[in-house]
């Protein structure tokens with residue numbers, strides 16, 4: 001199939017690459033741009049492992065064609081830490097609260113939680129649980145993921161949260 | 167020594183050794199998207215493979231035409247059984263002693279069975295090619311119901327076994343029969359039933375489910391023609407076993423095969439066995455001379471690799487009128503699908519199902535299992551389970567509740583009455599296991615006190631009366647269970663896989679500056695081995711966990727081991743780690759004695775150093791001894807400081823726990839709400855309480871999924887109805903209950919650090935606990951046993967059948 005040139009901004013950088021019109025955004029990111037943080041966990045847009053931030057919305061990157069994201073502003077897990085390597089409060093929170101085990105869902109989970117906290121900086125536990133319902137985790141049982149997001153929210157709001165993962 | 171010298175306790179704390187809630191080492195890469203999973207791998211010239219699969223559950227293959235597929239731009243090769251047969255690779259041996267078709271030759275035996283493997287220079291082209299392989303089938307009668315598989319006129323499924331009346335586990339009594347396995351004293355058990363004052367009998371079925379880790383099975387095979395060497399990266403829970411199997415199948419010498427399991431996105435038993443995709447990728451790489459990647463999609467994962475359970479257990483308990491159990495009899499029909507690809511230790515065709523007497527003091531018991539073939543996917547893996555222990559725990563814990571109901575006794579009281587008592591350990595069960603240690607009554611009492619069991623029962627009674635008066639449409643159920651697991655397979659006298667004893671290994675090397683690399687034969691899939699093994703070494707050797715690197719998964723560098731499943735990493739490799747560390751410590755002690763000019767026996771160990779007895783100012787720290795090992799060893803001693811241990815466990819370990827669940831059921835909608843779930847686990851010595859708790863949360867969530875919704879279901883012609891995440895239940899954060907965890911600590915007496923393993927306990931105990939809670943909600947209305955999964959539709963149906971909607 002003939003390839004077309006696709007341009008977008010990913011993690012603050014302008015990128016361009018060739019892809020088929022049918023290429024899914026997740027494959028474009030992983031294979032053309034070598035951004036292997038976002039993962040693939042299903043074929044039906046259920047698992048959320050492929051979640052990226054696209055023009056200010058959480059997006060399952062397996063549900064859009066790369067070409068549909070032409071010109072878009074995308075952020076993946078690789079773009080979450082600060083330029084000097086300092087981890088984002090969410091990345092820190094996931095480690096502090098033991099919010100991950102195999103790590104396969106984690107990039108999608110963190111990127112989704114990032115948008116959730118942008119939209120609702122002070123979510124309740126129920127709001128967090130609904131807010132991440134599009135992202136499946138097979139390892140953690142979610143309880144510590146909720147705590148990790150609460151940790152990040154507190155930190156971003158300047159309230160230190162001392163409670164360690166029991 | 168001055169006042170600034172840290173105390174032993176302060177020094178111990180700095181090590182972050184055993185008992186510390188140490189933050190995980192592996193998280194640093196995972197939270198930044200820098201994990202290294204198989205599908206992240208990109209090699210120059212790499213090709214992609216994709217399968218053409220059978221739409222039929224049972225059909226004869228009349229013709230395969232690959233010409234259209236080969237014409238797709240980018241497609242380089244299409245493999246079928248005809249290509250594999252001359253190489254003797256169209257069948258592969260299974261871990262259970264059966265064979266499994268790599269690519270179907272004359273017949274397909276389950277829906278989505280592998281028929282052709284298309285290799286292309288890019289993922290989408292391979293998929294295009296797989297669509298265009300034309301296969302002509304002639305459909306055959308299908309056997310889905312395991313209870314019909316052994317009817318005299320049932321269709322013959324495995325024509326390749328025609329005339330074989332003996333299987334690896336003895337006589338086959340029917341063309342769809344795999345094995346018959348019996349254990350226990352039949353005559354004594356029959357006698358117990360003849361004398362029984364009370365008996366119950368129930369068919370307790372554990373539905374077919376699938377482990378469904380978030381990452382599917384995948385591999386990259388790269389054959390170097392010039393060196394004659396194969397490198398195989400893959401999602402392998404047991405990389406060394408894969409290397410041995412790959413060598414036996416391919417005839418490539420084992421030293422020329424390099425198996426590498428990088429980061430794995432969850433396993434839960436799915437990634438123990440060998441699959442057609444691995445063999446086809448290897449063959450395709452040999453044929454094309456280029457690396458070949460195979461990545462299963464989710465539908466393929468759920469429908470073709472590694473189901474679990476599908477056990478149908480007719481269970482009987484004999485008891486006295488006052489509730490003392492006197493005998494247990496279980497007959498099980500085990501549906502193995504089209505090929506027996508169970509991942510059990512070779513001598514155990516039904517795994518450790520004979521743990522089915524559970525936590526109770528049964529004087530006698532008998533178990534019989536018939537394995538059978540049906541037109542379903544092969545597998546029979548231990549999904550977060552130690553070889554059929556989940557089935558056994560579900561069976562006995564349901565049956566005990568049914569007995570309690572018949573006796574009109576509280577289920578907790580019945581359990582208290584029959585639990586093995588502390589003074590009976592080590593306890594030999596009626597079915598031959600020697601339980602290492604336990605304090606069951608303390609655990610169950612603690613659980614009941616913590617949840618306020620009596621108050622809950624009072625509340626339930628009030629609610630039941632209100633329900634009968636028509637004042638509420640809600641039912642309240644309380645599930646109580648007590649489980650005993652058997653993990654840490656296993657002692658070489660009774661456990662092997664393909665003849666390889668189920669030991670495991672650790673190799674520890676101390677560098678001159680006192681930092682460490684440790685390599686193990688196991689393989690983490692999220693359990694946090696890089697963190698916890700370092701903690702064992704830190705405590706054993708007095709070196710900081712942060713200075714210890716743990717490496718697994720590369721068969722070239724790691725010592726041989728049997729891998730991670732069946733909660734065996736801590737009981738077996740954890741023990742090997744402690745033993746290797748102790749060898750190092752013994753050598754370090756000799757070096758210390760030399761340097762301090764005293765006799766070995768005049769030294770004592772204090773956290774991170776050897777001190778001269780009675781003179782603690784004279785000491786050598788382990789860091790100093792590491793340096794000395796490389797330049798100042800006693801005359802005649804070899805320099806260096808490293809050790810390897812291959813640990814053959816003397817016994818299994820027996821973690822246990824008491825779980826209590828409270829559920830509210832709306833009889834009009836069938837909706838269930840888990841109000842409370844309390845889990846008390848005793849896994850012996852606790853290495854990292856944070857990781858233990860995480861394991862329990864995860865295992866309980868999988869148990870919740872299984873009990874409340876998961877099922878791999880087939881229609882009568884063998885279409886798999888639940889092969890995507892649309893239909894197969896994986897709970898989200900919204901449905902998942904809140905977990906309360908607790909513990910007691912009863913160390914294993916035979917394990918070097920007293921640890922028992924924990925990863926699977928919550929799944930073993932969780933499933934019957936949810937099931938008992940739902941059953942308990944309906945029990946007072948006359949219902950005795952409701953089959954899993956307890957999804958909304960089924961629960962509504964139970965209420966409907968009880969006439970509650972009238």
Ligand code: FES
Pocket residue numbers: 039040041042043044045046047048049050051060061062063
């Ligand atoms: S891969 Fe599962 S939702 Fe995108």
Ligand code: FES
Pocket residue numbers: 099100101102103104105106136137138139140380431432692
């Ligand atoms: S950490 Fe494994 S799927 Fe979430």
